[in-house]
Amino acid sequence: MNKWMSVFNNLDIGILILDEEFKIVYANQYLLGFIPFSREEVQEQPLYKVLPRFYNAYIEKVLLNCLENGSKMFLSAALHKTMLHGDHSFNIKISRFEEGSSQLLLLEFIDVTRQFIQIARLRNYVIELSKVNKELKEKKEFIENMAYYDCLTGIHNRTFFYKLAEKYLESAKRSGGILGIMFIDVDKFKAINDTYGHEAGDQALIQVARILTQVIRKNDTVARYGGDEFLILLPHLLAGHNYEIIASRIRSHPDRFITLAGKEVEISLSIGVSFYPMDGDSVDQLIAKADQAMYAAKSKIKAASR
Numbered sequence: 540m541n542k543w544m545s546v547f548n549n550l551d552i553g554i555l556i557l558d559e560e561f562k563i564v565y566a567n568q569y570l571l572g573f574i575p576f577s578r579e580e581v582q583e584q585p586l587y588k589v590l591p592r593f594y595n596a597y598i599e600k601v602l603l604n605c606l607e608n609g610s611k612m613f614l615s616a617a618l619h620k621t622m623l624h625g626d627h628s629f630n631i632k633i634s635r636f637e638e639g640s641s642q643l644l645l646l647e648f649i650d651v652t653r654q655f656i657q658i659a660r661l662r663n664y665v666i667e668l669s670k671v672n673k674e675l676k677e678k679k680e681f682i683e684n685m686a687y688y689d690c691l692t693g694i695h696n697r698t699f700f701y702k703l704a705e706k707y708l709e710s711a712k713r714s715g716g717i718l719g720i721m722f723i724d725v726d727k728f729k730a731i732n733d734t735y736g737h738e739a740g741d742q743a744l745i746q747v748a749r750i751l752t753q754v755i756r757k758n759d760t761v762a763r764y765g766g767d768e769f770l771i772l773l774p775h776l777l778a779g780h781n782y783e784i785i786a787s788r789i790r791s792h793p794d795r796f797i798t799l800a801g802k803e804v805e806i807s808l809s810i811g812v813s814f815y816p817m818d819g820d821s822v823d824q825l826i827a828k829a830d831q832a833m834y835a836a837k838s839k840i841k842a843a844s845r
Contacts, residue, residue, distance in 0.1 A: 553629065553648030558641065561586045561602060570648060573623040592622050601633065606644055609635045616651050627652045689763040691741055692748035700762035700770050704822045707774040711815055718815040719773030719782050720822075722829035723751065723789070724837065726807035728767035731799070739799040740767075743806055746797050750806075754788035770826070776814070786810050809837035 544565065547554045553570030557563060563581050571578060576589060587594040598619070601612045616628040623629060632647040687699035695703075704720065711718040725731075725747060732740040744767060751761045751769055760772040773782050795806045811833025813819065818828040 552650070553623070553646075555586075555646040555648065557586055557602075557644040557646065559606060559643075561644075563589060564643060570623075573625055573627060573648075575624055590623065602644060605633050605635055606642060616655065623648065628655050689748075692745050692763055694748045694752060695760060695762040697762060697764050697770075700760065700764070700772060701822055703760055704772050704825075707772065708815060708820075708822060708825075711774070712820070716774075717776040718825070719776045720813050720825045720829045721771035721773060721782060721785070722764075722811045722813075722826065722833040723747075723769040723771065724809045724833055725767035726809055726837065731804070735799040735802075735804075742799065743797060743804075746794060747806060747808065750789060750792045750794050753794075754785055754792060756785070759785070764826075770829075773812075782812050786812070809833050811836055 544567075547565070547567040548569075550567060551569060553573065554565070554567040555563065555570055556565040562583050562585055564583075566574065566578060566581050571581075574581065574589060581589045598614070601614070604610050605612045612633040614622070614631040614633070616630045619631070620628055622631065628651050629648040630651050632649070634645050634647075636643055636645055687695055687702075689696045704718075707718055710716070725743065728740065728743070731743055744763075747767075747769065748761065748763065751771060755761060755771060756773075758774055762770045762772070764770045771785070773785070776782060789808060789810065795808075796803055797806055798804070811829045811831065813825045813828035813832060815825055819825045
């Protein structure tokens with residue numbers, strides 16, 4: 540074996556040779572760098588004394604199997620970590636060979652610490668990338684949602700209303716159902732702005748949005764159409780047009796009284812409504828009809844107040 544020692548000492552893997560009693564016959568220079576003993580101190584010492592982490596029932600069984608049957612064995616660094624002193628990780632190949640009449644075990648220690656570090660870095664990179672992707676997805680969803688909401692009132696905007704109205708209109712056409720669209724306008728809104736200021740006007744619009752949201756049915760949708768105009772989508776109406784209940788709730792809602800600049804002001808709303816199929820077969824036609832009905836209602840209020 541002496542002829543191989545110079546070769547073993549020049550290898551960049553650890554070499555350990557054991558006799559049949561698992562005593563150390565030879566350790567190369569590379570391996571000694573991970574053992575706190577000299578070559579002379581480990582010579583003929585039991586494996587478990589020099590490397591106590593090998594004192595393991597499973598590993599002893601592996602060594603015996605290799606020695607008795609000549610089976611080549613492998614101890615993965617992933618399962619058997621830091622078998623040597625220090626924090627390096629090694630894959631260990633175990634094989635049997637003959638030296639004269641003796642059966643010896645050859646243990647090859649291949650340092651995979653760098654690979655483990657790279658794998659850990661890659662795993663961390665994947666985790667971080669996953670977090671970034673999740674954040675980007677959430678931001679994308681947030682931006683997409685923002686495109687459907689009114690910034691001032693927090694309710695849906697015209698874009699979302701059209702999208703949803705088209706969906707419910709197609710459903711009503713297939714089922715023969717009734718779809719309603721309610722058009723709501725804040726009376727004398729310009730006067731509120733002129734008298735109390737635009738901030739007070741914004742406060743009034745927010746209050747209107749809150750009122751409308753509170754009075755609608757579960758499947759109805761409130762949206763700000765623009766300025767001081769609002770829409771309510773009324774799907775699945777009954778033949779008796781139960782929109783009248785909603786209109787009544789709007790007109791009598793206690794929150795229609797609002798304090799602006801220290802004065803209590805009543806927010807008055809004009810309401811118009813249209814229905815599919817009676818008033819049109821497109822969303823634009825239904826909104827136009829509801830708008831006309833709203834202005835007719837507003838004209839009646841003006842005429843009555845003269």
